[in-house]
Amino acid sequence: MSDHVRQAVVDFRPGGGGIARRELAASRISAARSALANCQLCALRCGANRLAEGRGPCGAGLDTSYFTAQLESGDELQLTPTFAIALSGCNLRCKFCITGESSWNPRAGRLLDIPTVVRCAIKALEKGARSIMVLGGEPTIHCPALLSLVSTLPDSARLAIKTNGYYTLEARELLGGLFDDWVIDYKFGNNTCAASVAMAQDYLPVLHENLAWAATSSHLIIRHLLLPGHVDCCWQPIARWIATNIPDVELNLNLAYWPAWQALRCNGIGRLLSDDERRKALVISREFSLNLIQ
Ligand code: SF4
Numbered sequence: 001m002s003d004h005v006r007q008a009v010v011d012f013r014p015g016g017g018g019i020a021r022r023e024l025a026a027s028r029i030s031a032a033r034s035a036l037a038n039c040q041l042c043a044l045r046c047g048a049n050r051l052a053e054g055r056g057p058c059g060a061g062l063d064t065s066y067f068t069a070q071l072e073s074g075d076e077l078q079l080t081p082t083f084a085i086a087l088s089g090c091n092l093r094c095k096f097c098i099t100g101e102s103s104w105n106p107r108a109g110r111l112l113d114i115p116t117v118v119r120c121a122i123k124a125l126e127k128g129a130r131s132i133m134v135l136g137g138e139p140t141i142h143c144p145a146l147l148s149l150v151s152t153l154p155d156s157a158r159l160a161i162k163t164n165g166y167y168t169l170e171a172r173e174l175l176g177g178l179f180d181d182w183v184i185d186y187k188f189g190n191n192t193c194a195a196s197v198a199m200a201q202d203y204l205p206v207l208h209e210n211l212a213w214a215a216t217s218s219h220l221i222i223r224h225l226l227l228p229g230h231v232d233c234c235w236q237p238i239a240r241w242i243a244t245n246i247p248d249v250e251l252n253l254n255l256a257y258w259p260a261w262q263a264l265r266c267n268g269i270g271r272l273l274s275d276d277e278r279r280k281a282l283v284i285s286r287e288f289s290l291n292l293i294q
Contacts, residue, residue: 021159025150025178032144032174036062041141041171042091043206057199058091058138060106064145065089067102067109067137069117071124076221076252077294079131079160079181083124085117087145090138092164093199094187096227096269100261103137112145118152125157131181135162143174150178162223165210166200172213182214183221189237193230197266208241215246221293225254229268231280243288250293255281 019027035041036050046056053061065088072084086099089106102108121132132153139146140163150159160181167175186207188194194203214220222242226235242249255278257269264270285292 021155021178022151022153025147028174029144029147029151032147033062035143035170035174040168041143042138043166043168043200043202044091045168058089058106058141059104060089060141062144064112064142065107065109066112066117067099069120071127071129072133075133075162076183076250079133079158079183081124081129082131082133082160083121083129084133084135085121085149087112087134087136087139087142089141090136090164091141091166092138094164094261095197095266096225096257096260096263098258098260099137106137112149114145114148114152118149121153121157125154131158131160133160133162133181133183136164138164138166140167140171140175143171146175147178165207165214166203167210168206172210176213176217179218181219181221183223184211184214185223185225186211186238186242187225187234189230189234189241193234197227197269208245211246215249220246221250221252223252223254225257226273226277226281227257227269228259228271228273228277231277231284235281236284239284239288239290242290247289248291251285251290252293253281253285253290 039046039048039050039056044057048054048056050061055061066085067088068086070084071081073081075082088102088108090103097103134146139161153159159179160183161179162183165184187198188203191203194200224238242251255273257273259270
């Protein structure tokens with residue numbers, strides 16, 4: 001076990017302790033709001049004062065907007081159909097983001113009206129939705145809104161959070177113990193690709209720490225979207241890291257890349273995957289005996 005993995009396990013402080021999830025979430029809202037005065041929720045650690053209209057690289061303030069809240073069926077089979085609530089704004093700048101226009105703009109869509117969204121979520125559950133998923137953009141930059149949401153949703157609902165995994169210990173302490181499933185994107189296998197394609201600094205140590213924490217504290221699903229030209233530099237080391245550190249983790253390998261948003265302007269990722277790249281990716285999965293899921 002690497003030092004980062006060991007530290008993440010040590011960091012984990014179970015939040016449940018017999019307290020109902022709603023109550024636990026409600027008890028943390030005030031701390032989450034205070035944390036916005038010197039925001040350290042993501043690994044960019046910009047320290048913006050979001051209570052005083054300060055804005056960091058993510059552009060998010062005190063308010064949270066969302067750009068969709070609807071039943072969706074494109075996620076992992078065990079979660080789908082899911083009522084997916086997509087919060088606006090993100091701390092990363094992935095050039096290939098499929099929802100880039102809304103994801104990058106924290107004011108896209110409409111202000112999050114929690115009673116209305118919760119009513120729709122409950123209706124969806126009554127109609128047979130298996131889970132409720134919060135995503136983005138990046139949901140962990142909106143800890144106060146997440147806590148308000150969880151404090152209002154039924155304790156019995158299966159709650160999933162889908163994140164880019166670029167959050168901090170401070171976010172983990174606010175969100176730990178509240179979600180049944182952490183669905184984390186493992187986007188890049190090295191820091192150079194992470195910096196050039198998504199403007200993520202020091203990406204791997206942060207991601208590895210958060211993956212280890214999620215694997216220990218909840219049910220973790222890892223997603224990887226294979227990028228064209230990134231089999232050897234990204235997928236291969238990702239597969240190796242998973243096989244070495246969390247070999248049984250459920251892994252959703254997406255081979256259906258589409259050059260969305262600004263991908264056409266970014267070197268190398270403005271095309272579809274080749275058949276050869278897809279084949280090679282699957283060979284690597286088999287070599288490392290990864291636990292692929294759909
Ligand atoms: S979430 Fe936004 S404001 Fe907070 S540290 Fe990250 S970039 Fe800065």
